[in-house]
Amino acid sequence: MTLTALSRTLQYAFVAALFSFIAAPMLVIVVFSFDANRFPAIPWGGFSLEWHRAIFEDEMVRDAFVNSLWVGLGTAVLSTVLGFAAAYVDHRYRFRGKTGFALLVALPPAVPATILGMAMLAFLSRIGLFGRIETITACHVAIATSFSMAIIGLRLGEMGKDLEQAAWNLGASPATALLRIVVPFCKPALIASFFLSAAVSFDEFLIAWFVGGVHETLPVRILNLLQGQVNPKINAIGTVVLVISLTLVLVAQRFVGVKVAKKVEAA
Amino acid sequence: MSQPVAEPVPHRARTAGSQRVLPAVLGLPVFLWQAVFFAAPLVFLIVITFWQVKSFRLEPAFVLDNWERVLLSSPFQRALVHTLTLSAVTTVLALVIAFPAAYTIAFRLPARLRDLAVAALIVPIFSSYMLRIYAWQIVLSPEGLINTLIGHLGIDPLPMLGGAFSLQIGLLTLTLPIAVLILVFALSGIDRTLIEAAENLGCRRSRVIAHVLLPAIRPALLLAATTTFLLAFGDYISPLFMTGSKPPTLSILVVDTVKSGSQWPRASVVGVAMLLVLAVVFGLGRWLGTRGTGKGHS
Numbered sequence: 118m119t120l121t122a123l124s125r126t127l128q129y130a131f132v133a134a135l136f137s138f139i140a141a142p143m144l145v146i147v148v149f150s151f152d153a154n155r156f157p158a159i160p161w162g163g164f165s166l167e168w169h170r171a172i173f174e175d176e177m178v179r180d181a182f183v184n185s186l187w188v189g190l191g192t193a194v195l196s197t198v199l200g201f202a203a204a205y206v207d208h209r210y211r212f213r214g215k216t217g218f219a220l221l222v223a224l225p226p227a228v229p230a231t232i233l234g235m236a237m238l239a240f241l242s243r244i245g246l247f248g249r250i251e252t253i254t255a256c257h258v259a260i261a262t263s264f265s266m267a268i269i270g271l272r273l274g275e276m277g278k279d280l281e282q283a284a285w286n287l288g289a290s291p292a293t294a295l296l297r298i299v300v301p302f303c304k305p306a307l308i309a310s311f312f313l314s315a316a317v318s319f320d321e322f323l324i325a326w327f328v329g330g331v332h333e334t335l336p337v338r339i340l341n342l343l344q345g346q347v348n349p350k351i352n353a354i355g356t357v358v359l360v361i362s363l364t365l366v367l368v369a370q371r372f373v374g375v376k377v378a379k380k381v382e383a384a
Numbered sequence: 385m386s387q388p389v390a391e392p393v394p395h396r397a398r399t400a401g402s403q404r405v406l407p408a409v410l411g412l413p414v415f416l417w418q419a420v421f422f423a424a425p426l427v428f429l430i431v432i433t434f435w436q437v438k439s440f441r442l443e444p445a446f447v448l449d450n451w452e453r454v455l456l457s458s459p460f461q462r463a464l465v466h467t468l469t470l471s472a473v474t475t476v477l478a479l480v481i482a483f484p485a486a487y488t489i490a491f492r493l494p495a496r497l498r499d500l501a502v503a504a505l506i507v508p509i510f511s512s513y514m515l516r517i518y519a520w521q522i523v524l525s526p527e528g529l530i531n532t533l534i535g536h537l538g539i540d541p542l543p544m545l546g547g548a549f550s551l552q553i554g555l556l557t558l559t560l561p562i563a564v565l566i567l568v569f570a571l572s573g574i575d576r577t578l579i580e581a582a583e584n585l586g587c588r589r590s591r592v593i594a595h596v597l598l599p600a601i602r603p604a605l606l607l608a609a610t611t612t613f614l615l616a617f618g619d620y621i622s623p624l625f626m627t628g629s630k631p632p633t634l635s636i637l638v639v640d641t642v643k644s645g646s647q648w649p650r651a652s653v654v655g656v657a658m659l660l661v662l663a664v665v666f667g668l669g670r671w672l673g674t675r676g677t678g679k680g681h682s
Contacts (some may be wrong), residue, residue, distance in 0.1 A: 135564070212407065221415065
């Protein structure tokens, strides 16, 4: 083996090791959710659906799941609409305080969720919004809109400004041009944003934990289970959660079409 | 009969009105939403740091007492130093691991595999971090997978959970996918002719990396570094589950202070202090990123 070939093999091995590190925890959850043993251990105790059945019979888990679905759906719809509006305003117009406006939308994910959750709890309970499903949704929207604006903004950047101007010159009002030209052009990004916002909401636990009160979302249920005794149900819930967020992210990715290769070959 | 023809209206005049109305109709709801659910809570958090707790009730006031008590207390200072050290170590580790990986992904992998790698990096960013940490607990705990496995081979159990090692495993689980992703995008965007030119001029790989690649992606390196630092600094889950909160980080301190009842002003001080640290780190990152590239002056 030549030195270059050896160095390449090492490089590939390093990347393979990195991806194993990233994938390992998710695999552990899925594999041991089907383990008959009560405590995850090697050797595997044999295939069993016992824990999966147990979570479907657990009323608290079911409630948490339903809450997560509603919160996720609400977040997906609202943050896609708001994210589109924010991205469009940022793309199209110049106005005073534009930087501030963009930061107000872009910044929430940069604030540690512990601090944001505490702040939201303090403020929202003052104005009487504590402990409601709608409040969790509203807070998730504040975070997910940031991702939504970013994805839709990228797409708007590809549009160019002349398409819309052509529509105006042909007599369309800005609102008509927006609905007939811009929105259809952004459709893939809107769909991607919908699924990604749902994924963001579906995995968020600290803020839902702070502002939700007695209403638990699925991640909050897991957090509360984790703080108790070892519970084999966690792997089963985890598998369901992972499958759902994996699906949401992969669907989003399909529509947004992340291709690094194109960029490289174009360069 | 032909359709009635409308008076020709110059489109400037027609759009002038809605050019004012439309941005307001679109922008105002987003602005209000973020103002109420994001900005106002943070502003309120700052305000509470000056409030007082009287007989277990939070009362408006303007006292500096909370700041003084928290900043001068040794638990806070210990947690601050611990959290800063922790995040700095994570940042260095993440960059040292992420750069070679990103390099291989961007320059060595065929296009299809590269896209697959990018997809495999995006997925974990949006899938439950808390569950992945729980999985590491199963793997690393004294009766965990690694220890039962090596036990069959007759090796004594290793104490892996509960210390700096497991904490870094946890924090890297959170930060590595993002760090690698940022660097892959940056390296993929580099003009290949630059590299070829350097190679034609006789540069070895190591020189190309040091003198062409690294300077070219400096902003991305700093973005990866600041993002990693931010995530590690604010993380609550890894310190909680990997070390059992010992020693406490600032996030643990915040949550414990909130949970312990009425000490909202002090918890807020810790929270605001954390935001100040992050603002300084980000400012520093931006300054380093634009310095010398000419972008800072435009």
